[in-house]
Amino acid sequence: MRLLKNKNIAALLNLVREKKNIAAVLNFLVWGAGYLYLGKRKVLGIGLVISYLVFLLPLALESEMIPLLLKIIVPITLISFLFAYDAYEEGGEK
16 A cells, blocks of 8 residues: 555656646746646736747747847847746646
């Protein structure tokens, strides 16, 4: 019985770790998507996804904007890492 309980706990911990990792990757790729995946901070997540789609995606697709992209790529990457870390930490809460 105790072995079964330990296996259940291990499986649950693996699931939590997997959700945290997926949320972190989603938040890195599309700001707010990790929050929506976790079902937490939904308003923030929706706002970030809409902001990403309205502002960053068209900016990235315009070839004339490449010099501007080079100037903002470092701050955007930093923000993406921060959102990924936040989603990872948020995924661990119960």
